[in-house]
Amino acid sequence: MRVLTDADVAALAPDPIATVDLVADALRARARGEGDVPPKHTVHAGPRDSFANGMSATWPERGLVGNKWITLFPTNAARGLPTASGVLVLNDGQTGVPTHLISAAEVTARRTAAVTGACLRSLASATGHAAYTGAGAQARSHLQVLEALGRLEVVVYARRGEAREQLADWAAAHVPSVDLHVVATPGEAVRGAGVVITGLSIGIDGAHLDPSDVGAQTLLLPIDYASSVGPDLAATALLASDDLDQFEASRLAGKLGPGYPAATAWDGDLLDGDRPPGRIVCQNLGMALADLVVGAAVARAGDAADAGRVIDLRR
Numbered sequence: 001m002r003v004l005t006d007a008d009v010a011a012l013a014p015d016p017i018a019t020v021d022l023v024a025d026a027l028r029a030r031a032r033g034e035g036d037v038p039p040k041h042t043v044h045a046g047p048r049d050s051f052a053n054g055m056s057a058t059w060p061e062r063g064l065v066g067n068k069w070i071t072l073f074p075t076n077a078a079r080g081l082p083t084a085s086g087v088l089v090l091n092d093g094q095t096g097v098p099t100h101l102i103s104a105a106e107v108t109a110r111r112t113a114a115v116t117g118a119c120l121r122s123l124a125s126a127t128g129h130a131a132y133t134g135a136g137a138q139a140r141s142h143l144q145v146l147e148a149l150g151r152l153e154v155v156v157y158a159r160r161g162e163a164r165e166q167l168a169d170w171a172a173a174h175v176p177s178v179d180l181h182v183v184a185t186p187g188e189a190v191r192g193a194g195v196v197i198t199g200l201s202i203g204i205d206g207a208h209l210d211p212s213d214v215g216a217q218t219l220l221l222p223i224d225y226a227s228s229v230g231p232d233l234a235a236t237a238l239l240a241s242d243d244l245d246q247f248e249a250s251r252l253a254g255k256l257g258p259g260y261p262a263a264t265a266w267d268g269d270l271l272d273g274d275r276p277p278g279r280i281v282c283q284n285l286g287m288a289l290a291d292l293v294v295g296a297a298v299a300r301a302g303d304a305a306d307a308g309r310v311i312d313l314r315r
Contacts, residue, residue, distance in 0.1 A: 001098050001099060001100060001101055001310070001311055001312075001313055002099065002100050002101070002299070002302055002303065002307075002308050002309070002310050003100075003101045003102075003308050003309045003310070003311060004100065004101070004102045004103065004298065004299070004302050004307060004308040005103050005308065006103045006105050006106040008102075008103075008298075008302060008307050008308050009102060009103060009106035009107055009110075009298050010106055011307070012298050012301035012302050012305065012307060013106070013107075013110055013294070013297070013298050013301075014294075014297050014301075015148070016110075016113070016114070016117065016144050016145045016147075016148035016149075017148050017149075018297075019110055019111075019113075019114040019117075019145075019294060019297075020114045020117040020118050020121065020145065020148075020149075022114065022290075022293045022294060022297060023111060023114040023115050023117075023118050023290040023293060023294065024118040024121075024268075024271055025293065026059075026287070026289045026290045026292070026293045027115070027118060027242060027266075027267045027268035027271060027287070027290070028268040028269075028271060028272075029059065029061075029268070029289065030242070030243055030266065030268055030287060030289055031266035031267070031268030031269045032268070034059065034061060035057060035058060035059040035060070035061075035289050036057065036058045036060075037056075037057045037058075037243060037245070037246075037287065037288055037289050038056060038245075039243075039245055039246045039249035039250070040053045040054065040055050040246060040249075040250075040285075040286070040288075041053065041054040041056075042054075045071075046073055046075075047073065047074075047075045048075075049074050049203065050071070050072065050073040050074065050075065051071070051072055052069065052070065052071040052072075053068075053069075053070050053071075053072075054067060054068075054069055055067065055068040055069075055070070055286065055288035055291060056288055057287075057288035057289045057291070057292045058093075059289060059292060059293075060093070062093075062293075062296075063093030063094065064090075064093060064292050064293070064296055065090070065091040065092070065093050065096065066088060066089055066090045066091060066288075066291070066292045066295060066296075067088070067089050067288075068086060068087070068088045068089075068104055068107075068108075068288060068291045068295075069086050069087055069088075069089070069104075070084060070085070070086030070104050070108065071084065071085055071086055072084050072202075074201070082105065084105065084108070085104070085105060086103075086104035086105070086108070087101055087102065087103060087104050088100075088101075088102040088103075088104045088107055088291060088295045089101055089102075090102070090292075090295055090296060090299055098313065099299070100295070100299040100302070102295055102298060102299065104291075105137075107291060107294055107295050107298065108286075108291065109137055109138060109140075109141040110141055110294055111286075111290045111291050111294045112138060112141065112142075112223055112284075112286070113138065113141035113142045113144065113145040114145060114290070114294070115242055115267075115284050115287070115290055116142060116145065116197055116221045116223065116284070117145040117146075117148070117149055118267070118271060119219070119221055119267055119270075119271075119282045119284070120145075120146075120149060120151070120195055120219065120221065121149055122270065122271045122272070122275070123219050123270060123271075123275050123280055123282070124151070124194055124195040124219045125194035125195070125217050125218070125219065126194070127194050128192055128193050128194025128195070128215065128218070129153040129154060129155050129192065129193050129194065130146055130151045130153065130154045130155075130193065130194065130195045130196075130197065131154075131155050131156070131157070131189040131190045131193035131195070131196045131197065132154060132155075132156045132157070132189070132196075132197045132198075132199060133156070133157040133186050133189060133190075133196075133197070133198045133199060133200055133228055134156075134157070134158065134198070134199035134200050134201075134224070135156065135158035135159075135160075135163040135164065135166070135167045135182075136199060138199045138223060139156060139158075139167055139199060140167075140170060140174070142197055142199070143171055143174075143175045143178055143180070144174070144175060146175075146178065147175040147177055147178050151195070152177055152178050152179055153179050154178050154179065154180050154181070155180075155181045155182075155183060155188070155189045155193070156180065156181070156182045156183070156189060157182075157183055157184070157185060157186045157188065157189035157190075158182055158184075159184075161184075164182040164184075167180075167182060168180060168182050186207070186209060186213075186228070187210060187213045190209060190213050190214055190218075191213050192215070193214075193215065193218060194215070194217075194218060194219065195218065195219045195220075195221065196209070196214065196218055196219070196220045196221065197221045197222075197223065198220070198221070198222040198223065198224050198227070198228035198229060199223050199224055200224045200227045200228055201224065201227065202224050202225045202227055203225070203227065204227050207227050207228055208226075208227075208228060208229070208230035208232070208233065209228050209229060209230070209233055211232060211233045211236055214233065214279065215279075216278065216279060217277070217278065217279065218279055219279075219280050219282070220233070220237065220279065220280070220281045220282070221281075221282050221284065222281070222282075222283060222284070223284060225250075225255060225256055225283075225285065226255075226256040226257050226260060229281055229283070230257070230260075231256075231257065231258075231259040231260045231261060233281070234260060234261055234281050234283070235261050236279055237278065237279035237280055237281040238264070238265060238276050238278060238279070238280045238281070239261055239262070239263045239264060239265070239281050239283060240263055240264070240265035240266065240267050240270055240280065240281070240282045240283070241263040241265075241266070241267065241282065241283045241284065241285065242266075242267045242268075242282070242284040242285065242286070242287040242290070243266075243285070243287045244263055244265075244266055246285055246286075246287065247263045247283055247285060248262065248263070250285055251263075256283075263283060267282055267284065270282075
């Protein structure tokens with residue numbers, strides 16, 4: 001079994017456009033009913049509000065089998081540790097033997113931004129800037145995808161002044177063609193935007209966007225569940241998801257809060273053809289099949305480069 005770290009993933013991962021193409025194929029396949037992708041299995045452990053998700057998937061048509069095990073411990077921030085951490089295990093499609101153990105943080109960041117990018121590429125209006133709320137690691141991976149897709153006018157909301165400065169410095173060094181403006185309120189970021197990506201902490205209260213700040217043709221791409229796009233705003237839009245089964249399981253379990261409407265469209269069905277009119281919300285809660293295709297691309301590159309460390313589990 002080949003073991004790959006986050007640094008290995010960063011060195012081996014396909015470029016942003018290739019990653020967008022990979023997850024777009026996975027989204028279309030999921031909408032067609034290909035693969036076996038059960039809803040996330042969640043267990044609660046550790047301090048309050050801490051949990052772990054098991055995200056399993058197979059894609060027999062491509063010989064892919066795997067599982068991502070990821071934990072979210074909000075109290076880790078006070079310890080100087082990442083709040084989210086995990087691993088992705090890939091198995092041989094013919095024998096089931098584990099072949100790769102990959103640190104999940106970098107894979108998750110790239111997968112999440114690529115799913116956003118796949119929806120944006122097909123469904124975003126050509127007018128208006130791109131807005132992003134939040135200044136964490138996902139802001140960085142999303143800025144890289146936005147630059148690759150040519151969405152160069154970006155307004156970011158960050159609550160803390162220090163976070164605003166750090167993100168601006170990072171962007172100047174890593175995505176220099178992006179015209180980045182960092183603002184102090186969500187309303188400033190989203191007013192006039194053609195696409196809004198929300199990346200606040202999952203489960204926080206009092207952060208719902210005001211529907212009056214959101215344009216009538218805006219594409220909304222929350223990656224923070226219902227922290228930013230509340231039920232009132234979702235009800236004004238065509239509501240889609242990367243995985244309708246996962247979305248409905250999460251909705252019925254109360255993970256989106258009371259009164260959240262049901263999603264009616266698969267992302268994968270919207271990627272081709274004409275864009276539906278009006279607001280669109282793609283509630284992408286994280287689909288294991290997308291993790292699987294990104295992880296498999298990293299694994300192939302790792303094998304070709306003989307990267308990481310190979311261990312024999314039988315000894």
